[in-house]
Amino acid sequence: MKTVNEMKKKVLVGMSGGVDSTVTAKLLLDAGYEVEGVYMKLHEKPGYHEENFRRVLHVAAYLGIEAKMLDLSKDFEEAVYKPFVESYRQGLTPNPCAKCNRQIKFGKMIEYADEIGADYLATGHYVRHDGTYILEALDETKDQSYFLFDIDKKIIPRLLFPLGEWRKEDVKAYAAKIEALESFATQKESSEICFVETTYIDVLKKHIPVDMPGEVLDTEGNVIGHHKGFMHYTIGKRRGFFVKGAHEPHYVKEILPETNQIVVTPHSALEVRQIEIEGVNLMDGRREFACDVKVRYRTKRVPCHVEVKEDGKALVKLSEPVFGVASGQAAVFYEDDRLLGGGWITTAE
Numbered sequence: 001m002k003t004v005n006e007m008k009k010k011v012l013v014g015m016s017g018g019v020d021s022t023v024t025a026k027l028l029l030d031a032g033y034e035v036e037g038v039y040m041k042l043h044e045k046p047g048y049h050e051e052n053f054r055r056v057l058h059v060a061a062y063l064g065i066e067a068k069m070l071d072l073s074k075d076f077e078e079a080v081y082k083p084f085v086e087s088y089r090q091g092l093t094p095n096p097c098a099k100c101n102r103q104i105k106f107g108k109m110i111e112y113a114d115e116i117g118a119d120y121l122a123t124g125h126y127v128r129h130d131g132t133y134i135l136e137a138l139d140e141t142k143d144q145s146y147f148l149f150d151i152d153k154k155i156i157p158r159l160l161f162p163l164g165e166w167r168k169e170d171v172k173a174y175a176a177k178i179e180a181l182e183s184f185a186t187q188k189e190s191s192e193i194c195f196v197e198t199t200y201i202d203v204l205k206k207h208i209p210v211d212m213p214g215e216v217l218d219t220e221g222n223v224i225g226h227h228k229g230f231m232h233y234t235i236g237k238r239r240g241f242f243v244k245g246a247h248e249p250h251y252v253k254e255i256l257p258e259t260n261q262i263v264v265t266p267h268s269a270l271e272v273r274q275i276e277i278e279g280v281n282l283m284d285g286r287r288e289f290a291c292d293v294k295v296r297y298r299t300k301r302v303p304c305h306v307e308v309k310e311d312g313k314a315l316v317k318l319s320e321p322v323f324g325v326a327s328g329q330a331a332v333f334y335e336d337d338r339l340l341g342g343g344w345i346t347t348a349e
């Protein structure tokens with residue numbers, strides 16, 4: 001009988017039908033792993049899943065591996081989709097990808113890896129890890145570590161991210177050289193939120209009335225204009241509402257869902273120096289520490305001091321001001337290229 005060391009390690013690859021997970025599966029197979037693919041059906045979009053799964057089966061046939069479709073649409077609806085709609089209803093700006101990563105991609109998919117006896121779970125995310133911490137991707141323009149702040153640290157040793165060392169253009173060039181995968185190299189990039197086809201407003205419109213004119217207030221509470229409905233706005237937005245006689249640009253500072261009002265100010269009044277977060281998830285046991293924080297995906301890091309409180313809350317003091325911090329978004333901590341964790345923003349001042 002073979003010993004464990006001699007046995008091939010089995011890896012489950014999350015295959016979306018896109019170029020990244022396709023190349024991921026190929027690289028792992030070439031590296032000597034036993035590879036099996038899974039396509040997760042996450043939501044209802046007519047024709048979408050059939051097309052994606054057809055692509056996954058094409059890749060699987062080329063690689064000579066098995067690939068299954070896993071219907072997780074009910075789980076996705078409860079864990080990601082409904083909270084997304086509910087957040088906007090409450091005047092928050094949600095981050096569905098981070099929720100999906102915790103509960104679905106690195107939650108349900110790892111459960112499925114257990115079911116099929118896979119040692120590892122791999123995806124085409126642009127991140128790396130060192131066994132304890134998730135690390136930023138070498139291709140900084142593609143780095144997705146921000147969206148992984150909430151995953152369970154216990155599973156990190158079981159994850160494989162072969163593209164963490166790659167640049168996206170090299171991934172495409174690699175696929176272009178293989179006849180069976182050539183069409184994947186020129187495929188158009190998928191949208192940032194997989195279930196949003198056009199805009200988030202179109203998603204919300206299926207569930208709640210979003211076009212309902214309301215008042216624009218200044219920070220003293222005076223009515224200074226009008227807007228299209230509070231769900232059209234996120235903190236920091238400067239367009240799409242009317243302010244009487246304004247000579248300088250105004251930005252959304254606060255959203256008041258109960259009264260369908262938005263509060264706007266000139267830019268300087270949007271400065272935030274302190275943030276409170278909840279649902280804190282950290283990759284190590286620190287309670288009080290200095291690090292960098294990102295308050296949005298596409299934004300620069302700012303040095304900060306974090307103090308973890310009871311009930312998974314924390315206070316984040318920023319060493320320089322940031323603008324346009326939205327409740328519901330994630331504050332994500334870094335130390336060099338190491339992702340330390342993060343939490344969900346509740347208040348910013």
Ligand SMILES: Nc1ncnc2c1ncn2[C@@H]1O[C@H](COP(=O)(O)OP(=O)(O)OP(=O)(O)O)[C@@H](O)[C@H]1O
Nearest residue numbers: 014015016018019020021038039040123124125190
């Ligand atoms: N529906 C799905 N089923 C299985 N795995 C998925 C699915 N969607 C995404 N993944 C996995 O998560 C990774 C990152 O997802 P993301 O949506 O960021 O994809 P992407 O960068 O467009 O990658 P790809 O080119 O593989 O579609 C994918 O590379 C894939 O491994």
